[in-house]
Amino acid sequence: MSTENPIDGVQLRFYVHMHARHDGLLVSEWLLELAKRHKLGGGSVFRAIAGFGRHGVLHEEAFFELADDLPVVVEFLLRESEAEALLQQVRDAGAALVYARVPVRFGLLGNEEDR
Numbered sequence: 001m002s003t004e005n006p007i008d009g010v011q012l013r014f015y016v017h018m019h020a021r022h023d024g025l026l027v028s029e030w031l032l033e034l035a036k037r038h039k040l041g042g043g044s045v046f047r048a049i050a051g052f053g054r055h056g057v058l059h060e061e062a063f064f065e066l067a068d069d070l071p072v073v074v075e076f077l078l079r080e081s082e083a084e085a086l087l088q089q090v091r092d093a094g095a096a097l098v099y100a101r102v103p104v105r106f107g108l109l110g111n112e113e114d115r
Helices: 027-037 080-093
Strands: 007-017 043-047 050-052 058-060 071-078 098-106
Touching (some): 007 027, 007 080
Antiparallel strands (some): 007 071, 043 071, 050 058
């Protein structure tokens, strides 16, 4: 049985450094665990090959001294209320993170049994 029920929601992306930590965990792991603990759906972590932030320092895989601090994106597709709940959890934890929140429509294609 094929299902497709598009959901109007948000793409919530956090931009962090690969080795940044919060509460003893990598920030990327901490965010995934936080979302999982609150049953907010799935999330993914993507490592960049290059990037720079508000301080203007370029981090690239090619530079050995900076390759250890590459940017990472932690991304979620959530309902509006879920995104706000996750952001509030991050605020309450006192984590200082850069994020982007973009309106999206997402859904599932194919058979439920195949996932």
